[in-house]
Each structure stands twice: as structure tokens, then as C-alpha cells.
Amino acid sequence: MKRIAVLTSGGDSSGMNACVRAVVRKALSENMDVVGIEKGYQGLIDRQYQIMTSRSVSGILQRGGTVLHSARCKAMMEEAGQKLAAENLLGLGVEGLIVIGGEGSLKGALSLSQRGIPAIGIPASIDNDIAFTDMSLGVDTALNNIIYAVDCLRDTASSHSRAFVVECMGRNSGYLTITAAVACGAEFAIIPEDPFRIDEICECLKSRYREGRDNSLIMVAEGAAKAQEIADQIKDQIGFETRLMVLGHYQRGGSPSVFDRLLGARFGVKAVDGLLQGKGGCMVGLTSGGITYTPLEEVFQAGLRPIDAAILRLAKTLVI
Numbered sequence: 294m295k296r297i298a299v300l301t302s303g304g305d306s307s308g309m310n311a312c313v314r315a316v317v318r319k320a321l322s323e324n325m326d327v328v329g330i331e332k333g334y335q336g337l338i339d340r341q342y343q344i345m346t347s348r349s350v351s352g353i354l355q356r357g358g359t360v361l362h363s364a365r366c367k368a369m370m371e372e373a374g375q376k377l378a379a380e381n382l383l384g385l386g387v388e389g390l391i392v393i394g395g396e397g398s399l400k401g402a403l404s405l406s407q408r409g410i411p412a413i414g415i416p417a418s419i420d421n422d423i424a425f426t427d428m429s430l431g432v433d434t435a436l437n438n439i440i441y442a443v444d445c446l447r448d449t450a451s452s453h454s455r456a457f458v459v460e461c462m463g464r465n466s467g468y469l470t471i472t473a474a475v476a477c478g479a480e481f482a483i484i485p486e487d488p489f490r491i492d493e494i495c496e497c498l499k500s501r502y503r504e505g506r507d508n509s510l511i512m513v514a515e516g517a518a519k520a521q522e523i524a525d526q527i528k529d530q531i532g533f534e535t536r537l538m539v540l541g542h543y544q545r546g547g548s549p550s551v552f553d554r555l556l557g558a559r560f561g562v563k564a565v566d567g568l569l570q571g572k573g574g575c576m577v578g579l580t581s582g583g584i585t586y587t588p589l590e591e592v593f594q595a596g597l598r599p600i601d602a603a604i605l606r607l608a609k610t611l612v613i
């Protein structure tokens with residue numbers, strides 16, 4: 294294999310740069326050229342790319358976001374877009390592709406593999422909803438961002454005797470919310486995987502207030518409920534001042550944690566090794582501390598990664 298390409302796609306996540314750097318440096322050490330596709334699949338379709346050198350990835354390890362830029366690309370969900378993407382890769386003399394991104398992006402990698410371009414997927418999404426990996430790239434940094442924000446909110450909540458409703462991202466997954474809730478000592482976590490009754494939550498909050506505890510943190514996953522409605526109901530039913538904080542895209546940015554820097558490096562090197570070993574059509578993943586390959590078809594047959602039973606049990610004891 295003489296030339297490979299790498300792209301970052303979908304929602305960015307911290308650690309993508311560390312991963313791009315590892316891919317480029319590992320490939321160069323194996324005497325391969327690396328084409329950096331810009332703006333994800335959109336850039337592939339529009340032929341936006343750069344030839345990567347060791348210099349082009351220096352100084353990026355500690356930066357959040359992605360120097361290759363990213364995009365959500367509707368065209369890649371259709372046959373015509375996938376065909377054009379494959380043709381453009383062949384036109385560039387690319388013999389293998391590494392895709393760093395979330396579920397939709399990895400589906401694109403599978404479609405290109407099926408069109409004869411060996412592609413390896415690297416799971417990168419703060420949602421942690423991809424099967425066959427214990428952690429996706431960027432999750433740990435997002436959790437650190439969340440707990441920093443929530444610890445700050447706890448300070449002001451306790452000073453003013455207020456309840457704070459904090460909305461976390463995660464699409465249809467409650468992983469970020471429930472994990473951060475345990476780590477922050479939140480009073481409640483509302484997640485899509487676990488049915489909740491707002492009346493019961495309000496009753497518990499009321500009895501807390503009667504016992505003299507005058508501030509609370511209620512974490513809400515964006516896929517579970519409308520955080521503004523939860524805040525309004527808590528305010529109406531309890532009568533205490535309530536504020537809402539939507540953490541939004543703040544969660545995705547910032548310098549990657551040590552965990553994400555190392556995970557990005559390990560995933561990147563393993564993905565290049567995978568291409569060299571003829572493992573196109575696979576995803577790398579973190580399983581019980583080791584880096585594994587799983588065929589992308591199996592990843593999608595499994596569906597989205599369910600919430601960990603262990604973290605849910607922990608939350609039932611300590612949070613909910």
C-alpha cells in the first residue's frame with residue numbers, strides 16, 4: 294500500500310487531532326503517502342484535500358476540534374455521493390481510507406469498503422453510542438468539560454438556594470448525562486434509557502427541601518426531555534428558584550484529556566496497521582483495555598451501544 298487518505302467527519306470531538314497526527318506519523322513511518330481530506334465526506338466529494346507531512350501535524354496534539362475540519366454530508370447517504378467519493382479516492386491513487394467520526398461517518402466507511410476502497414473506521418463521538426468500543430474518542434474530554442461546568446453551577450446554586458437543570462448532549466444516548474451525574478453528585482439524572490416521572494422527582498426534591506437541603510442539580514439528557522419544560526415544572530411544583538443551563542457545543546471542544554490523547558494515538562496507529570494487514574471494512578475499538586478490530590457490518594448489526602448496566606446501577610444508588 295503506497296498511499297492512504299484520512300478524514301474527520303460529523304460532529305467533532307476532542308482527540309481527533311491527536312488521532313490524525315498518529316495516522317499521519319505512523320503511515321509516513323511505513324513509507325506511505327497520506328492525503329488529508331478536508332471537511333469530511335463533503336471535501337471528498339468536492340475534492341478538497343492536502344498532502345500531509347510530518348510538519349502538517351506538528352503542534353496539533355493538544356488542540357480540540359479538527360485541523361482537517363468536519364462536516365455533516367447528506368450527499369454521502371446516497372448512492373450517487375458514495376460513488377463519486379469512491380471515484381475521487383481512486384483518482385487520487387488512494388488505496389486505503391481512515392475515517393474518524395461517529396455512527397453516520399462509519400456507515401460511510403462501510404459503503405466505501407463495499408465499493409472496493411478498504412476503509413477503517415475510528416469511533417469518535419461524544420455520544421459514546423457506538424457498539425464494540427468501551428469508549429469513543431472525545432467522550433472523556435466531554436465528561437471533564439461537563440463536570441467542570443456543573444461544579445461551577447453547584448457553587449452558585451448553593452449560594453442562592455436554587456435548583457439548576459443542566460442539559461447535556463448525547464443525541465439518543467444518556468451516557469454522558471448519567472456518567473457526569475455520578476461524577477458530580479447530581480440529585481437526579483433524566484436519560485432516555487430509563488423512564489422517569491417528573492411528579493416523583495418533584496416529590497423527592499420537596500422532601501429534600503423540607504429536610505433543609507436548599508439546592509439541587511438535575512441533569513437532563515437532550516434525548517430524554519425538553520430541559521426547559523423540566524425546569525418550569527420543578528419551579529411550579531416546588532416553588533423554589535430554578536435556573537436552566539444548556540451546555541450545548543461547549544461539551545465538544547477544548548484541549549483533549551490525557552485519556553483522549555492516548556486513545557487517539559492508539560486508535561490511529563492501529564487503524565494504519567489494520568490497512569496494512571488487509572482489515573478494510575473494520576472499526577477499531579477499545580475493549581477491556583486493548584484495541585480490537587470489529588467488522589463494520591457487525592457494528593451496525595448490533596445497533597447503538599446500550600447504556601452500561603454498571604453505571605446505571607451506580608446511578609440508581611447514588612443519584613436517582
Ligand code: F6P
Binds near residue numbers: 419462
Ligand atoms: O453526535 C454528537 C452531537 O454533539 C450530539 O450529541 C448532538 O445532538 C449533535 O452532535 C449536535 O449536532 P450539531 O453539531 O450538528 O448541532
